Amino acid sequence: MSASKGGGVITGMQDLSWWKHAVVYQIYPRSFQDSNGDGVGDLAGIRSRLDYLVELGIDAIWISPIFPSPMADFGYDVADYCGIEPIFGTMEDFDQLLQEVHRRGLRLILDFVPNHTSDQHPWFIASRSSRENPKRDWYIWRDQPNNWQSHFGGSAWEFDEKTRQYYLHEFLKEQPDLNWRNPAVKAAMFDALRFWLRKGVDGFRVDVMWLMIKDDEFRDNPPNPGYAIGQGSRAQFLPIYDADRPEIHALVAEMRGVLEEFGDRVLIGEIYLPIARLMDYYGQKLQGANLPFNFHLLQCAWTVDELARTIREYMAAIPPGAWPNWVLGNHDQSRIASRIGVQKARAAALLLLSLPGTLTIYNGEELGMQNVLIRPEEVQDPAEKRQPGIGMGRDPERTPMPWNSSPLCGFTSGNPWLPIGDANRDVNVQASRTNPDSMLSLYQRLLRLRRQEPVLVSGQLTEMSAADGLLTFLRTDASGHIRFAMNLAEEAREVSVAAGTVVACTDLQRDGEHVAGTLNLQPAEALLIKMTN
Ligand code: NOJ
Numbered sequence: 001m002s003a004s005k006g007g008g009v010i011t012g013m014q015d016l017s018w019w020k021h022a023v024v025y026q027i028y029p030r031s032f033q034d035s036n037g038d039g040v041g042d043l044a045g046i047r048s049r050l051d052y053l054v055e056l057g058i059d060a061i062w063i064s065p066i067f068p069s070p071m072a073d074f075g076y077d078v079a080d081y082c083g084i085e086p087i088f089g090t091m092e093d094f095d096q097l098l099q100e101v102h103r104r105g106l107r108l109i110l111d112f113v114p115n116h117t118s119d120q121h122p123w124f125i126a127s128r129s130s131r132e133n134p135k136r137d138w139y140i141w142r143d144q145p146n147n148w149q150s151h152f153g154g155s156a157w158e159f160d161e162k163t164r165q166y167y168l169h170e171f172l173k174e175q176p177d178l179n180w181r182n183p184a185v186k187a188a189m190f191d192a193l194r195f196w197l198r199k200g201v202d203g204f205r206v207d208v209m210w211l212m213i214k215d216d217e218f219r220d221n222p223p224n225p226g227y228a229i230g231q232g233s234r235a236q237f238l239p240i241y242d243a244d245r246p247e248i249h250a251l252v253a254e255m256r257g258v259l260e261e262f263g264d265r266v267l268i269g270e271i272y273l274p275i276a277r278l279m280d281y282y283g284q285k286l287q288g289a290n291l292p293f294n295f296h297l298l299q300c301a302w303t304v305d306e307l308a309r310t311i312r313e314y315m316a317a318i319p320p321g322a323w324p325n326w327v328l329g330n331h332d333q334s335r336i337a338s339r340i341g342v343q344k345a346r347a348a349a350l351l352l353l354s355l356p357g358t359l360t361i362y363n364g365e366e367l368g369m370q371n372v373l374i375r376p377e378e379v380q381d382p383a384e385k386r387q388p389g390i391g392m393g394r395d396p397e398r399t400p401m402p403w404n405s406s407p408l409c410g411f412t413s414g415n416p417w418l419p420i421g422d423a424n425r426d427v428n429v430q431a432s433r434t435n436p437d438s439m440l441s442l443y444q445r446l447l448r449l450r451r452q453e454p455v456l457v458s459g460q461l462t463e464m465s466a467a468d469g470l471l472t473f474l475r476t477d478a479s480g481h482i483r484f485a486m487n488l489a490e491e492a493r494e495v496s497v498a499a500g501t502v503v504a505c506t507d508l509q510r511d512g513e514h515v516a517g518t519l520n521l522q523p524a525e526a527l528l529i530k531m532t533n
Contacts, residue, residue, distance in 0.1 A: 018107060019203065019266035019290060020323050021457045022059035023447060024360040028331045029063055029088055030074060031400045032363055034412035041400070041411070043089035047097045049403075050104055052429065056366060056440075057447030060107035062205050062268070064331060066094070067113075070120050072174035073382055074398075075111075076207060077118035081192035098200060107202035109266065114189055114255075115208045116175040123188075124176050131163050138185050139176050140168035140214070147220040148242045149234040153387040156242070170211055170242065172382055180212050180251060190258045197259065203266030206255070209281065209289065210271045213248045215241035230390050244273060249280060252288045266290045268325075275317050282322040291325045291358055298333050302340040302348075304488050308466035311355070311473075315461055324357030329365050335397045337439075338371040346442060346506040347486050347526035353446035353504075354475065354484045354528060356461050361443075364401055364424070367432055368439035371396035372421030380418060402428035437508055445511075449504050449528070455479050469493060470521070481533075485519070486526035495519045500529040 033045030043066065053061065065075035068083045075085065084091050101108045117124055126135035145157030145166045157166040158173040168177045178185050193204065221237035228235075252269065259265040269281050269289035281292035300310045318324055328336045328348055337345040345368055352359055374395045379385060384393030399418045402425055403410030409420050409428055432440035450456045459477035469489025475482045483500065487493045499516035505527035515529055 016458065017264055017266075019060070019264075019358060021454070022107065022358055023057070023450070024060045024062050024109065024268075024358065025053060025056070025058040026330060026360055026362045027061055027063045028363055028398055029066055030417060031398055031411075033401065033403070034414065034416075037412060037414040038087070039412050039414040039417045040087055042087065043084070043093040043097050047093070047100055050100055050106070053106065054104050055444070057444055057451065058106070058361065060109055060202065061101060062109040062360070063111065065111045065113055065207075070118055070174065072118065072172050074380070076113055077116070077120075077172065077175045078113050079118040079120045079122075081112075081189070082195045095199070102200065109203045109205055109268065110196055110201050111207060112193065112204040113207040114178065114180070115211050116169065116171060116177045119174045119176055123178075127176075128160055128163060128167070131165070137182050138179055140179050141165045142168070142218065146218050147237060149221075149237060151234055152383045152392070153233045168214070170208070172386075177214075181216065186251075186254070190255070193255070193258050194261070197262040197265065201265075203259065203268065203290075205268045205270060205293075206289070207270055209252065209269035209292075210244045210248065210273055211242070213245045213251060215245060217241075232387050232390060232392060244277060249283055249288060252281060253283050256283065256287055256289065268293060271295075275313050279317050279319060279322075282319050286319065286321055291323065293327060293360075294325050295327055295333075297326060297328055297352075298330075302344060302488065304466040304469055304471040304486070307351070307471055308464055311461070312464060315356075324355070325359065326352055326355045326357065327360045327362075328352055329362040329397065330360075331362065331398050332394050333397060335362075335369055335371050336365060337368045338396075341524075342368055342370070342439075343506075343524035344488065346439060347488070347524050349439065349442055349446060350504060350506060350526040350528065351471075351484070351486060353443075353450055354456060354473075354482070356456075356458060356475070362397075366440055366443040367402070367424070367427040367429065369399075369402075369427060370421070370423045372399040372419055372424065374419070378419060399424065404428050404430040441508075442506070446504055453480070453482060453503070453530075455482055470495060481531040483529045483531060484526070485521060485529070487521035487523060490523055492523065493521050495521060497529055498531055498533070500531040502527050503530045504528040 029041050032041040033049050034041050035044035066088045067078045068080040068085045069075045069077050084094050098108055123135050123138050126133050127139045148156040150156045151171055156168055156170055159166050169175050170177055219241045221241050224238045256267050259267050267289045268291045271278055271281055271292045272295055278292050281289045296310045300306045336348055381393050381395045395418055399421050400411035400416050405428055432438035455475050455477045459475040462474050464473040470487055470493050472485045485495050497515055497519050502510045502513040505511055506525050
């Protein structure tokens with residue numbers, strides 16, 4: 001992979017589709033900014049913070065679901081694919097937000113939840129009303145359940161008293177799975193995509209893309225020999241028949257086709273699969289997802305050996321012409337600063353911003369936000385409520401953004417739906433902005449650098465080495481060479497480097513330092529050196 005060239009001169013990132021050089025910023029709308037004092041974030045709140053995002057230096061926003069929803073799974077239970085949930089505002093608010101986003105040269109990506117609807121969606125209400133209802137086959141009904149388990153624990157089948165059959169729900173019973181083998185479902189859902197595309201949204205993040213099609217014979221999943229008590233009921237079985245079925249790829253290609261009707265939009269798939277399986281989601285002739293989300297940095301142990309192995313394996317597996325992407329966190333995963341510690345999270349920011357392709361940052365990551373301890377009486381997440389105490393809860397990483405040092409951190413004037421968390425007060429935007437050593441300032445510098453140095457986006461990644469707690473690699477193209485080095489050892493380490501200048505470092509004091517020969521790196525220190533030749 002290398003940047004496009006014209007007559008020996010790098011023409012740079014303007015030759016790439018916008019989403020290829022974009023840094024996407026994920027907004028969890030309930031926790032970003034409340035504008036009306038109900039303790040829950042909303043669209044007007046997001047609009048009021050757009051200048052912050054411009055200042056940060058991201059390119060696109062992905063907003064987790066904002067559609068009408070009973071909120072059984074906080075918006076991932078959609079009751080109308082073409083509306084706006086009143087708690088978040090109105091369609092007018094949305095239109096205004098989209099306009100304001102575009103006016104600032106940013107892009108807007110919505111969250112599409114195709115695997116399941118809310119049980120309050122009119123389609124499901126009709127479907128469950130009688131076996132003869134024309135919408136019956138829009139969902140998955142069976143006389144007998146098989147052994148498939150919900151991702152939130154317990155059987156994935158719910159018995160419906162009225163019509164005396166079971167319906168499938170891979171998540172909550174309030175989230176019945178749609179039957180994507182029914183062409184009418186496909187047509188209706190694709191029309192919902194068109195509704196937003198016509199408005200001008202720039203793409204979709206597709207929820208649980210790898211789950212959308214299930215085995216047509218409903219075979220039982222085989223037992224998981226590696227299962228250990230405490231991993232949740234789903235882990236008892238290997239997800240052979242209710243996930244990642246071969247038919248999914250034709251469906252994803254059709255979905256991509258809908259986006260193609262509208263030009264340069266992006267299709268991002270949420271897919272938790274091993275690297276080899278993940279790659280199939282780029283599709284035949286790359287007509288699948290533009291970006292099958294790469295969650296492997298979320299899952300790998302934070303050691304240089306594991307990081308190098310993961311990065312190498314992922315890059316080697318990317319099909320020719322396909323585009324890589326990287327993520328350190330999202331609303332379902334423990335925050336990076338809690339997972340690896342605040343100091344190493346700074347180094348992780350440097351690593352992320354040095355990797356090739358499209359990046360996604362989860363709101364608050366740029367501040368160094370940590371997981372918030374949630375007391376039992378504060379629990380909101382249905383995953384935690386169904387399987388308490390085994391680490392399934394996602395509230396800790398979903399807490400409100402701290403904007404300033406006031407008691408409610410400027411998030412709301414009301415009662416925040418989740419606690420703010422003491423550790424996160426200190427990293428509030430107002431304080432971070434004026435502190436050159438803050439995580440926010442580091443992210444800002446790194447985002448600026450990535451725009452200035454297209455080699456970081458699209459140059460080759462070579463010369464990777466991991467030894468003795470040190471990870472190094474080179475990003476290179478005709479525009480220049482930038483070396484990355486990170487020390488994850490407990491003691492200082494030396495790296496030998498050719499002559500160059502430090503263009504970013506976890507330690508601000510080193511920015512601009514000229515280096516040649518031996519370089520000393522403190523524990524959790526990472527830097528980027530622009531090589532002289
Ligand atoms: C993945 C989403 O990211 C998660 O938050 C949600 O609970 C499930 N899909 C079900 O939609």
